Amino acid sequence: MADQFKISLLDGALFTQLNHFLVPLASNQCDVFPSLHCSVSSYILFFDRSHTHWRFKRYWPLCVLIWVSTIYLRYHYFIDVLAGFLLASVALRIAKTFEKKETRSEEMFESQRILQEEWNVEEVV
Numbered sequence: 591m592a593d594q595f596k597i598s599l600l601d602g603a604l605f606t607q608l609n610h611f612l613v614p615l616a617s618n619q620c621d622v623f624p625s626l627h628c629s630v631s632s633y634i635l636f637f638d639r640s641h642t643h644w645r646f647k648r649y650w651p652l653c654v655l656i657w658v659s660t661i662y663l664r665y666h667y668f669i670d671v672l673a674g675f676l677l678a679s680v681a682l683r684i685a686k687t688f689e690k691k692e693t694r695s696e697e698m699f700e701s702q703r704i705l706q707e708e709w710n711v712e713e714v715v
Contacts, residue, residue, distance in 0.1 A: 622666075622670070623669075623670050623673060624670050624673030624676070624677050625660055625665075625673070625674035626674060627656055627660045627665070627666070627674070628656070628666070628670075628671045628674030628675060628678070629674035629675070629677045629678045629681075630678070631652075631653045631657070632653065632657075632674070632675055632678040632679075633678040633681055633682060635649055635653045636678070636682055657671060
């Protein structure tokens with residue numbers, strides 16, 4: 591598919607040439623589906639949106655650059671990126687489900703502890 595592009599990525603500056611030399615040394619020479627560049631960065635970004643809003647505000651431009659660059663630099667196809675976003679959204683939904691269950695368990699144990707203290711009971715059934 592690389593032959594379908596009219597503009598070579600090797601026409602860049604020194605950093606581009608260095609990148610072109612180094613990437614094949616650490617690569618297994620095949621694309622990965624889905625794009626974990628997009629999946630992991632979007633998972634962390636949207637997790638931070640719910641939990642650490644200041645970090646979300648700081649990192650969203652960097653994440654967008656990662657997402658665009660994976661296609662622009664031809665590391666992934668667009669479908670890889672979409673599948674990466676889908677994977678991240680499924681993982682976030684699963685994490686939120688466990689978070690809700692953990693919160694309910696903590697609330698239950700806290701109410702049990704309060705009852706034990708108030709009524710001087712060893713264990714509440």
